[in-house]
Amino acid sequence: MSNHSWYYVVDGARVGPVEETEITRLVQAGTITANTLVWREGLDGWVPASDHFNIAAAGSPPPMPDTAPPQAAIPHSRPGVQQPLYEGAPARGFGEAINVCLNKYVDFKGRASRSEYWYFVLFTFILGFVTGLLDGLLFPGNAVSPLNSLVSLALFLPALAVAMRRLHDTNRSGWWIGGYYLGILIYAVIVGVVIGTSTYDDPSGGILAFIGIGAIAILGFTITLLVFFCLRGDPGPNHYG
DSSP states (O other): OOOOEEEEEETTEEEEEEEHHHHHHHHHHTSSOTTOEEEETTOSSOEEGGGTSOTTTTTOOOOOOOOSOOOOOOOOOBTTBOOOOOTTSOOOOHHHHHHHHHHTTTOOSSOOOHHHHHHHHHHHHHHHHHHHHHHHHHSTTOTTOHHHHHHHHHHHHHHHHHHHHHHHHTTOOTHHHHHHHHHHHHHHHHHHHHHHHOSSSSOOHHHHHHHHHHHHHHHHHHHHHHHHHHSOOOSSOOTTO
């Protein structure tokens, strides 16, 4: 390497001219690194020192490893790969699901896995079927069905609570259920008022159309909720836990 006067940049300031032997000494001292910009007459512009000096051979330390903290892995779904359930909404067995839902009788916070929700739905269905049979045997001809009515009333709140927690597990608000019941109530009130104030013995075409459209809307809302209840929960924490 022929002897030239060099310039180099340190902290944004140009230093030089210095002899090539001084550049070599600065490389060995670590003042000039592979990425330090240097220039001499004959070059088109500033270039890294490593383009003209053997930095490694001059004894410069190896580059520091990346000290940036590792990013937390973000759970995501991959085709054909089942992600583990979130620990806040674990899978439940039939008996465990019943026990958890009854202990969380009016707990509308937190999350519930699909197994917890659907096992409790199965439990309420079986209990309703059994009490319906008992009502038929013990209270024949009684339209009230006292046993079935009492069981349905007792299980309404825990069933509502686990349904809301199931929506939370998919990162959806429990107000989806609130809107569903509110819509049914408003629909029933409007239909009752319209039919009750009608001056005709038979409902008109407009009234029948309104009843049909409302029924279709409620059916669509019901199917939407069923789809939500069947969805797999978020594999990690979400807005609800």
